[in-house]
Amino acid sequence: MYKPLRCPSYEDVACQETDKALQEAIRGEAAAIKFYTYLIELTPDQVQRDLIFGIREDEKRHLNNFQAVYCRLTGCTYSYPEPDVDQPASYCQGLAKAFNDEQEAYEFYKANYFCNKRHLVKKAFLDALLDEAEHARWFNNLLIRNGCFQDP
Incomplete structure (x- = not known):
């Protein structure tokens, strides 16, 4: 008997429990804030420093949003451990790590956006995923601007 192919969709994504996803998001945002504090210290000029400072401020807003949603859902604030974040060895290394981390956060937030049905949760993940992109x-x-390339 013929069985039609089932097309994959975001509904097929294996979803974490919402509270666990929010906890992971909170820990990730706290780690990003700490890392960007280190990266700002290595920044070669004020224009780039201001840009990374602004990104760090976005991460603080995400952290507050995720904490607020978590508290609204569970009735308590999530007490997360102090992030264990290494200082980058160089500005270029820090930029590369930041780029990769932002892409990973984007994918995580996108998956959780599609996994949740609660408007409040979706809004927090959507705000964060748009900023991370x-x-x-x-x-x-x-x-590119800083010539942070390695020949293959």
């Missing part, structure tokens, strides 16, 4: 674009721009 923009941040990745800016870090890619800074990688």
Whole structure:
């Protein structure tokens, strides 16, 4: 008997429990804030410093949003451990790590956006995923601007 092919969709994504996804998002945002604090110290000029400072401020907003949603859903604030974040060895290394981390965060937030049905949760993940895509674009721009390339 003929069985029609089933097309994959975002509904097929294996979803974490919402509270666990929010906890992971909170820890990730806290780690990004700490990392960008280190990266700002290595930044070669004020224009780039201001840009990374603005990105760090976005991450603080995401952290607050995720904490607020978590508290609304569970009735308590999530107490996360101090992020274990290494300082980058160089500005270029820091930019590359930031670029990769932003892309990973984007994918995580996108999956959780599609996994959740609660408007409040979806809104927090959507806000963060849109910013993370923009941040990745800016870090890619800074990688190019600073000549942070390695020959293959």
